[in-house]
Amino acid sequence: MARIFGIEIPNEKRIEASLPYIYGVGRSTAKRILEQAGVDADIRTGELSEEQLVKIAQVITSEGIIIEGDLRREKQTFMKRLQQINCNRGMRHRRGLPVRGQRTRTNARTRKGKKRTQGVVAKK
Template sequence: MARIFGIEIPNEKRIEASLPYIYGVGRQTSKRILEQAGVDPDIRTGQLSEEQLVKIAQVITSEGILIEGDLRREKQAAMKRLSAINCYRGIRHRVGLPVRGQRTSTNARTRKGKKRTVGAKK
């Protein structure tokens, strides 16, 4: 497996489809990176030379694209800031409810977790 910034990306896939294995790089970002690095997007990752991998890494750093730990840290800091100033979004993050105005009467199971039935006592 090829390694870029310590992240292993699959050798058997096209490089265009392999780059999104890096947290913070999606399909569109992948296309832009390859275009600027001058690498053919149809080449398999295993066929890339060492200098092409270095070029891809240089483009990522020069473009200022946040990936992996840096991006996770920044997202965590943003959530912590919202929570600290007690704004509505921060409170929703803290309580574990949907943040962007979705309904919670039904649905929202991803955010709320597994159903807990409350039994009625007589």
Template sequence: MARLFGTEIPNEKRIEASLPYIYGIGRSTSKRILEQAGINPDIRTGQLTDEQLTKIVQVITTDGILIEGDLRREKQSILKRLASINCYRGQRHRRGLPVRGQRTRTNARTRKGKKKTVGAQAKKK
């Protein structure tokens, strides 16, 4: 398996489909990277030469594409800033509720977690 930026990318897939295994690179970004590097997107990852791999790395670094740890740190700092300035989005992130205006009376189980019954309890005899 080829290793780019600390991520193993599969050898048997096309390079265009293998690059999105790196956090921060999607399909369209991978197409753009391969176009700038001058590499055929239909080549399998295992068939790439070391020169082509370094060209891909060079294109990613020169374009300033945030990937892996840098991108994760950036996203985390944005969420910390939102929480620290006490804005609505930051409060929702802090409480673990939906951030983008979704309803919470029903649904929203992915954000809220397992259902907790509040209020009516069964009578004991």
């Protein structure tokens, strides 16, 4: 497997499809990186030379694309800031509810987790 910034990307796929394995690089960003590096998008990752891998890494750093740990840390600090100022988005992040206005009466299972039925205690 080829390594870019310590991330292993699959050899058997086209480089255009392999680059999105890096957190913070999507399809359109991968295309832009390959154009600027002068690398053909149809080449398999395993067929790339060391020079081409270095060029790709240089383009990512020169473009200022934030990837992997830095991006995760940045997103985490944004979320912590929202929680500290007690805004609505921060409160919903804290409670594990949908943040962007989705309904929660039904659905929202991805965010809320497995359904837990509330038991009713009968009076004596």
